[in-house]
Each structure stands twice: as C-alpha cells, then as structure tokens.
Amino acid sequence: MDQDNNTINVKIERGVRGKEESGYDTFQVPFEEKMSVFNVLEHIGNYLDPSLAFYASCRIGKCMGCTLMVNGKRRLACTTLVEGDLVLEPDKKYPLVRDLVVDMGEY
Amino acid sequence: MSKNDVERYQADVVIIGSEGAGATAAVEIARRGLSALVVTKGNGVGRSGATITGEADLAVDSKTLHERFKMEACDPADSKETFFQDIVKGGKYINQQDIVEAHVEDGPERLQDLLNWGLKPLFVAKMSGHSYPRGVIVSAPEMIRIYRQKLQDSGSKVLTNIMVQEILHGNGQCSGVFGVNMKTGKSVVVQGKATLLATGGGMRIYPITTGPEELTGDGTAMALRAGVELMDMEFPMFLPGCFPWPKAVIGVNTPFKLSAAGMVHGHLLNKHGERFMAKWDPVKMERSTRDILAVGIWTEIMENRGSPHGGVFVSLKHLPDNLIEYIMEWLPPKYLKRYGGFDMKKFIPDLSRQAVESVPACHFFNGGIKIDVDCHTNLPGLYAAGEVAAGIHGSNRLSGNAFTDMIVWGHRAAVSMAADIEKGLSENPVDGDQIEAYGREVSEALERKSGESSQALRDRLMQTAWNNVGIVRTQGLLEQARDTLQELRSAYGNVALAFKERIYNREWLRYLELRNMIDNLECIARAGLSRQESRGAHYRKDFAKTDHKNWVANQVIKRGKDGLQITKIKTKITRMDPPTTIENYGT
Numbered sequence: 017m018d019q020d021n022n023t024i025n026v027k028i029e030r031g032v033r034g035k036e037e038s039g040y041d042t043f044q045v046p047f048e049e050k051m052s053v054f055n056v057l058e059h060i061g062n063y064l065d066p067s068l069a070f071y072a073s074c075r076i077g078k079c080m081g082c083t084l085m086v087n088g089k090r091r092l093a094c095t096t097l098v099e100g101d102l103v104l105e106p107d108k109k110y111p112l113v114r115d116l117v118v119d120m121g122e123y
Numbered sequence: 124m125s126k127n128d129v130e131r132y133q134a135d136v137v138i139i140g141s142e143g144a145g146a147t148a149a150v151e152i153a154r155r156g157l158s159a160l161v162v163t164k165g166n167g168v169g170r171s172g173a174t175i176t177g178e179a180d181l182a183v184d185s186k187t188l189h190e191r192f193k194m195e196a197c198d199p200a201d202s203k204e205t206f207f208q209d210i211v212k213g214g215k216y217i218n219q220q221d222i223v224e225a226h227v228e229d230g231p232e233r234l235q236d237l238l239n240w241g242l243k244p245l246f247v248a249k250m251s252g253h254s255y256p257r258g259v260i261v262s263a264p265e266m267i268r269i270y271r272q273k274l275q276d277s278g279s280k281v282l283t284n285i286m287v288q289e290i291l292h293g294n295g296q297c298s299g300v301f302g303v304n305m306k307t308g309k310s311v312v313v314q315g316k317a318t319l320l321a322t323g324g325g326m327r328i329y330p331i332t333t334g335p336e337e338l339t340g341d342g343t344a345m346a347l348r349a350g351v352e353l354m355d356m357e358f359p360m361f362l363p364g365c366f367p368w369p370k371a372v373i374g375v376n377t378p379f380k381l382s383a384a385g386m387v388h389g390h391l392l393n394k395h396g397e398r399f400m401a402k403w404d405p406v407k408m409e410r411s412t413r414d415i416l417a418v419g420i421w422t423e424i425m426e427n428r429g430s431p432h433g434g435v436f437v438s439l440k441h442l443p444d445n446l447i448e449y450i451m452e453w454l455p456p457k458y459l460k461r462y463g464g465f466d467m468k469k470f471i472p473d474l475s476r477q478a479v480e481s482v483p484a485c486h487f488f489n490g491g492i493k494i495d496v497d498c499h500t501n502l503p504g505l506y507a508a509g510e511v512a513a514g515i516h517g518s519n520r521l522s523g524n525a526f527t528d529m530i531v532w533g534h535r536a537a538v539s540m541a542a543d544i545e546k547g548l549s550e551n552p553v554d555g556d557q558i559e560a561y562g563r564e565v566s567e568a569l570e571r572k573s574g575e576s577s578q579a580l581r582d583r584l585m586q587t588a589w590n591n592v593g594i595v596r597t598q599g600l601l602e603q604a605r606d607t608l609q610e611l612r613s614a615y616g617n618v619a620l621a622f623k624e625r626i627y628n629r630e631w632l633r634y635l636e637l638r639n640m641i642d643n644l645e646c647i648a649r650a651g652l653s654r655q656e657s658r659g660a661h662y663r664k665d666f667a668k669t670d671h672k673n674w675v676a677n678q679v680i681k682r683g684k685d686g687l688q689i690t691k692i693k694t695k696i697t698r699m700d701p702p703t704t705i706e707n708y709g710t
Contacts (some may be wrong), residue, residue, distance in 0.1 A: 032626055033306075050369035050470065062578050066630035067622035073171045073335040076375065077464015078264060081170035095464040097371060113284075113306050114627035120167045122281040123271050 022047050024098065026056055028068065029105040032114045040103075041065070053086055053102065054093040057116070069114035083107050084116050129558065130304055132282065132313045134160035136540050137299050139287050139342065140321030141165060142172030143526070144509025146270040147233075147533030148319055148540075153277030155541045161274070161281045162300065162313055164337050168274060168281055169267040171337050173323050173510065174529065176463070178376075179266070180250060180258030181530070182206075182523030183230040188247055188259065191231060192238070196247050201255035203227045208699060210524065213252045214489075214517020215659045216675050216701035217355070217694045222514040224697060225496050226524075226531055233530040234259065240269050250522035251384075251412065258523045284627075285311055286635050287341065289561050290318070290349035290505060296551040297504035300345075301561045305632055308625025310562045316550050317504055317540035320346060321533060324488030324510045325643045326359070327636075329593070330585045332485040333362055333374050337636075342511040344639035346492050347646065352501050353680045354513040355490030356643070357650035360520060360660040361483035361594055363416035368432035368480060372470050375462050378437045378481030381474075382409045383416050386458075387450055391420065392436040392478065393428040399435070404709070414519055415709040417483045418662045421594040424482070434482035444475040483594060487525060489516045489660060490650075493679060497539035498532060504551060508536035513677075517694075518659025568634055574619035577634040580611055584640055587611075592648045597665045601652040608645045615641060649687050650678045657708040669709075671702045 023044045031038040043060050054072050061068045070093070072082040077095035085105040086096050093116075110118035136152045138145045141163035152159040165171025185201035188194040207227045211218050238244075242261060249256040274281065287302035291312065299314035325340025326332040343353055364379025366372045382389040391409050393399045403419040404411035411419070423435050430436050439447050451459070451474075460467050471479065492500055492507035494514060500507055509529040516524060540548075568577065591604035615638060622630045656670035657663050679690045694701070 032624075048370055050371050052371035055370045061629055066578065066620070067624070067628075069627045069629050071166050071170075073165060073337055074176045074463065075336065076176060076462060078175045079165075079170045079335070081166045092464060095371075097469070117166070117627050119306060120170065120283075122283060123168050123275060 025101045026060065027101075027103045028060075028115065030115055031112055033112055036112050047098065051098050052094055053091070053096045053098060053104065054082060056098060056102065057093055057104075070116040081120070129310045129312055129562070130307065132160055132311070134158040134280070134315050135317070135544060136160070137162065137313045137315035137318045138321060139300060139319065140172065140323060140509070141168045141281055142174035142267070142270070142323070143529030144533035144536070145319070145321035146274055147530050148321060148508060148537040149279045150273045150277050151534050151537035152541065153279055155537070157541060157544065159277070159279045160313060160315065161279055162285050162287055162302070163281065163283055164286055164341070165283060167283050168271050171335060173334055173338060173525075175263050175267050176333065176335055177263040177526060179263045179526050180248065180260050180523040181234065181526035182250070182253065182257045182521065183234050183259060183527065184227065185255035185257050187231045188257065192234070194244065194247050194259070196256055198255045201257070205254055206257065209252060209254055210515075210521055211517070211699050213521040214519055215669065216517065216671065217658065217677055218517035219514040219695040220697040220699060221496050221695055222494075225535065226515050226527065229531040229535065230527050233527070233534055237266070237269065237530065240273060242266065242269055252521045253523070261526070282311070282313070286632055288345060288565055288635055290345050290351070290502070291553050291557055292349055292502060293551060293554045293557065295503065297502050298551040298553045301558060303565055303635065305627050308628070310558070310565070312553060312558055314550060314553055316544050316548050317506060319498075319506045319508060319536050319540065320492060320511050321507070321509045321536075322511045324359070324491070325640070326485040326488065328585065328588045328640045328644050329359070329485035330589050331365065331367060331374055331482055333365060333376065334485065339636040339640050340488070340643035341636065341639045342507070343491050343646070344642035346500065346505070346507070347642055347680070347682050349502060349505075350682060351505065352493040353491060353646060354493040354677050355518065356646040356680055357654050357678065358489035358518045358660040359485055359647060360414070360487045360489055361417045362486040363413055363420050363483040364437070364481045365484035366470070366480065367430070367434040367482040369470065372462070372465060374484045375465065375470075376484075377459060377462065377467060377471060378479050380459060381439065381479065382437045382481065383411070383413070386454065387439065389437045389439050390441055391481070392438050393423045394430065395428060399423050399428070412709065414659055414662075417594045418708070420481070420483055425595055430480040432480050434480040436478035437481045438478035439474045440476075440478070447475045487520055489513070489518060489520055496535075498536035499539065504548060506536045506540055508532035518661060565635060568618040568620045569623055569625070569631060571617070571619040574617040575614045577618045577620060577630060577637055580614055580618065581633065581637050581640070583607070584611055584637065584644060588644050592644060592651060594662060596651050596661070596663050598652065601648050604644070604648040605652065608641060608648065611641055645687065646680050649689060650680060653689055654678060662708065667708055669706045671704055671706065675701045
C-alpha cells in the first residue's frame with residue numbers, strides 16, 4: 017500500500033472465453049478502512065475501467081456468486097476486507113467467461 | 124441482426140427468476156407434467172435474488188402452527204381471520220382483500236410442502252405487527268438448498284446470466300421474453316404458452332438497501348413497457364436501522380437489532396443527543412412501528428441533525444457497563460456477531476463507549492404488477508408472482524410475509540398457468556419484427572461512438588431516488604424528481620458505452636438495468652405525487668394525515684401514448700371494512 021496518498025495497487029487478471037489469461041492490469045484504488053474486495057471491484061468497474069467484468073449479488077457472504085482468488089486464496093469478494101495491495105484472479109475451478117466472471121453452471 | 128445471432132428456447136412455461144417464487148412455480152409446473160424453463164439474470168440458482176439474503180421468517184397463523192404442525196410456542200387463540208386482519212391493518216387497509224384471503228388460506232399448505240421436502244424450522248417467534256407468534260424462523264440458505272434439489276429433480280432447465288429486457292407480445296397475448304445472454308453476448312428469445320415474472324423488487328434503485336445487486340425492477344419495467352398495469356408503486360418500504368458505513372457493510376441491519384427490532388433497548392439519538400422519537404411516538408419511542416421509525420429517522424437526516432455518514436446514532440450508553448457486557452453474553456451468538464458471512468465483531472465498537480450509525484435502507488417493494496387471485500396480469504399469457512406482484516401487502520408488509528408471499532404465490536401462479544394451458548392457452552407466434560427491433564434497441568449504446576456515460580446517469584438516478592423519492596416526500600421534491608427523470612430519460616437515449624464487446628460486458632448489463640430503474644422511479648415518483656396523503660411506506664410531509672375518507676384506494680399505472688396514466692381505483696374489500704376518518708399518520 018502506498019501510505020502517502022492512501023491508495024492500494026490492485027492487480028487483476030484479464031481474459032475472455034477463448035482468450036484466457038491475457039495478462040494482468042494494475043489499478044490504483046483509494047483505500048478506506050473496512051472496505052471489501054467487492055467495494056474495490058465496484059470502484060474500478062464503475063469509475064476506472066468499465067470493461068472489467070465481475071459478478072456479485074447478495075454482498076453479505078451468502079450467495080457465493082462473487083467467489084474469486086484473492087492473493088492466491090479462494091475467497092468471497094464481498095466479505096473479504098482489504099488490508100493492502102491485492103492480486104485478483106478468477107476461480108479456475110470453473111470455465112472463464114470474462115475477467116473474474118466464471119460459468120458456475122445452473123446450480 | 125442475422126437469424127444466427129438469436130438464441131432460441133421453448134417450453135410450456137417460461138419463468139423469469141430462479142429463486143423463491145420462480146423456483147416454487149417451476150417445481151409445481153414440472154409436477155403437473157408440463158415443461159418449465161427458468162431464466163435468471165443470476166450466475167446460477169441461489170446466486171441471485173433476495174431469497175438467500177432473508178434472515179428469514181415465514182408467517183403462518185399461530186393456530187395452524189400449533190394444531191396442525193405441533194410447533195412449540197404457538198398460540199391456538201390465533202386464527203386465519205386474525206392473521207387476515209393483522210395483514211390488512213398493517214397494510215393500512217389498501218391490501219386487496221381477496222388476495223389476502225388466498226394468502227392466509229394457502230400458507231399452511233405451502234409450509235407443508237417445504238416440510239415434506241426436508242425443511243427444518245428453527246423456532247417460532249412473535250414479530251412486530253403480528254398479534255400472535257407466527258414467524259416460522261427458517262434458514263434461507265437451507266431453503267435455497269432445497270429449491271436447488273427440487274429444481275434439479277424436476278428436470279427444469281435453467282438459463283443463467285440472461286438479462287431479460289422485454290416481453291414479447293402480439294394480438295393481445297404474451298409470447299415469451301426477449302433478452303441478452305451475457306455469457307455469449309447474443310440476443311435470446313424464450314417462448315412459452317405461459318410466461319411468469321418472478322423477478323423480485325427494485326430496491327437497487329436506492330443507494331442504500333438490504334437488497335442484492337441485481338434487483339433493479341426489471342420485471343415491473345418490462346411489464347410497464349408491454350402495456351401491463353402496475354399498482355401501489357408509491358410504497359417501497361425501508362428497514363429503519365442499517366449501517367450507512369463502513370463501506371463493506373452498508374445495508375447490514377445491526378443497528379436495527381440494537382434499537383427497534385429485538386431484544387436490546389438502544390436509544391436513537393440525533394447529533395444533539397436528543398431522543399428524537401419522542402416527537403413521533405412518545406409512548407413506544409424506539410419500539411414504534413417500522414414505518415414511523417423510518418419517517419422519524421429520515422426527518423432528522425433531512426433537517427441536518429444526523430450523523431457524519433448520513434444516518435443517526437444508536438446508543439446503549441444509558442445502560443451500565445456490566446449490563447451491556449451481560450447482554451453480549453446472553454444474546455444468541457449469531458444475533459449480533461454474524462451477519463451472513465460477515466464477522467460483525469469487526470464492525471461493532473465497544474458499545475459501552477460508542478454509538479453506531481444507523482440509516483433506513485430500502486428493503487422491499489410492496490407494489491408491482493397488478494394481479495388477480497390467480498396471478499393473471501392484464502396481458503393474457505403473462506403472470507406475476509412474489510415481490511414483483513402487488514396487492515397482498517397494501518402499503519406496508521408485515522414481517523414474515525415476504526417468504527409466505529413467494530411460496531404461496533409461486534405455487535398459485537403454477538396452478539393457474541397449468542389450468543389455463545389445460546383450457547387451451549397455447550403458444551402465440553413471436554413477431555419477428557419485434558425481435559429485430561428489440562435487438563437493435565439493446566445494441567444502440569454499444570454502437571454509438573460518443574455520448575452520455577451510463578454510470579454518471581445511474582449515479583444521478585440513485586441520488587434522485589434517495590434525496591427526492593425517499594421516505595419523507597413533498598410535492599416540491601417529487602416534482603423535481605419527475606423533471607430530473609425526464610432529463611435522465613432523454614440522456615439515456617444518447618448513452619455511448621465505453622466498452623463495445625458483447626461477451627459479459629458489465630457496463631452494457633448495467634446500462635440495460637438503468638432503463639428499468641428510470642421506469643420504476645418514474646412510477647414511484649408519479650404515484651407518490653398524486654397520493655396526497657400519508658399511509659404506510661408513503662409519507663408526505665405536506666399531507667401528513669392518513670385520509671381514509673378519500674384514499675382507501677389504489678393507484679394503477681399504465682403506459683399510454685402520452686406517458687404514464689395513473690388511475691385511482693377502489694380497494695377490493697371482501698370482509699373487513701376500513702375506517703372512514705382522517706387520522707394522524709401511524710395511528
């Protein structure tokens with residue numbers, strides 16, 4: 017984390033079905049106490065790079081739809097609090113749709 | 124658009140929405156030997172919708188719970204009649220009473236289904252607004268697990284990540300739906316003899332909500348565009364006690380649990396330290412009903428007596444330290460410390476020293492698509508069930524009735540659709556030109572080279588919802604909203620998306636949602652403007668009385684050639700006469 021201007025670096029793996037693992041992009045995101053990985057993704061998707069794809073629904077750790085890899089570990093974006101820089105990757109257990117969105121199937 | 128760009132699906136019954144009401148309907152349709160195709164915006168069953176978010180109680184009259192289900196802590200002095208009366212009183216007399224009768228009657232049968240399928244209720248509780256213990260507490264994830272299993276067993280196909288955008292219709296009959304498959308970026312046409320909307324509410328129009336991400340009022344908006352009648356749209360209800368901050372837990376209801384809801388008597392304070400509920404309900408104070416609490420809290424916020432993050436304060440500091448410690452000990456472990464997947468210890472300060480901030484969050488849409496007791500809309504072949512439908516709750520829903528709503532009405536819709544198919548309801552050919560036109564329409568903003576930002580419009584819409592069409596309304600605020608919405612609508616027609624690809628383009632998805640959000644908010648604002656009184660979830664500072672003399676009535680909204688047409692109709696009364704006086708709000 018860059019302590020001086022209070023931003024974090026967020027490195028996200030990009031890709032789309034048929035062109036998986038197209039490399040990483042890094043974003044600088046303003047840090048707030050007790051923000052979640054989902055809040056970070058929302059900020060990037062809404063205001064920095066609208067092409068970023070991610071999925072979330074309940075935001076309270078129940079639907080499991082926002083499962084992804086956070087710094088190499090399988091986590092939920094909504095209930096994982098941000099403590100510093102992040103590396104975000106899709107859950108490779110499922111086929112990739114785009115970026116962090118995977119096809120989890122019907123059920 | 125060439126024919127190959129359209130994915131086509133077909134079934135006897137098309138169901139939009141995969142959770143509570145939709146899943147219930149699909150299971151019953153399959154049981155009756157018909158094919159059901161479930162279409163969801165979500166990334167799979169259980170990964171969207173409000174059902175999974177419920178902290179859930181399911182309301183059934185206490186007598187039946189006691190006598191038929193042998194549940195503990197229930198009271199045989201209750202009856203279906205008393206339950207009916209509580210619902211109508213809670214809805215402030217504008218519930219459709221024939222619909223409430225069916226709701227009360229069918230509840231036990233649907234609870235029986237769930238028990239047969241393996242649901243294990245935790246306990247029964249008396250919830251606010253109910254005269255007896257009727258809240259059968261169930262685990263929402265457990266219900267979802269059961270729905271998943273039943274849907275799989277029923278052989279129903281589920282299409283995921285589909286943004287359904289329009290209802291296909293011609294010759295006065297529904298043919299199915301049109302949408303976009305986000306996974307492929309292609310147009311989707313789903314045809315059936317009967318189509319059910321079970322898409323839930325539109326709470327996401329408001330920036331602070333307990334609802335999930337995707338609930339943007341899609342069902343009501345597409346229905347409106349297809350000429351279908353909506354009703355009671357002025358009544359989105361708010362839960363008076365959610366975190367406005369920190370970011371990760373915005374909308375989580377811990378402050379409500381510490382004040383109005385339950386077992387702990389916290390004080391609601393404004394920035395002066397004043398217990399402001401004394402101005403609204405000097406007897407019950409923080410124990411007042413949810414609608415009055417919401418109005419009380421909102422007034423403090425509006426009049427600049429709120430907390431730093433846009434709420435008010437909930438404090439336990441009037442209690443001795445050792446009592447607060449003891450409360451934390453005897454409260455059920457999950458009550459405060461867990462919320463969904465959150466470890467709330469990280470967000471709750473030492474309550475002997477600090478207050479928490481609290482704001483009302485949009486929680487439920489009482490209004491929606493106008494239905495009859497068999498879930499028919501005014502468009503033959505189109506049905507609605509669950510939160511997307513109007514009529515059961517009137518102007519204010521009782522606790523537990525959201526879950527009863529989805530199981531009772533999902534099932535009733537299935538029975539009704541099956542009966543109509545049996546009687547000869549058949550497929551209505553899909554109009555190719557309509558598909559072509561919708562295909563062009565959804566792609567416009569992808570093709571436009573420069574124009575408005577969809578996100579900027581979405582932000583402005585949500586601000587307008589919060590500031591102008593929130594809990595405390597006035598003619599001035601609502602007129603301003605109506606004008607802003609006109610501007611937003613014309614700007615919407617000029618949106619150019621920055622990202623042009625079609626496969627899971629989140630900007631595109633949110634742009635499609637935005638149209639629905641605009642349509643919904645316009646209905647809420649316009650219906651709010653013409654209802655010149657205060658009732659349930661609709662409070663007008665400039666018309667602060669509840670006017671039973673003139674307003675035991677519902678407002679039906681339909682899109683005409685010159686915009687929205689609002690018609691005031693008499694509420695359907697079957698057996699409980701409403702008062703005829705003009706009363707203070709909340710009494």
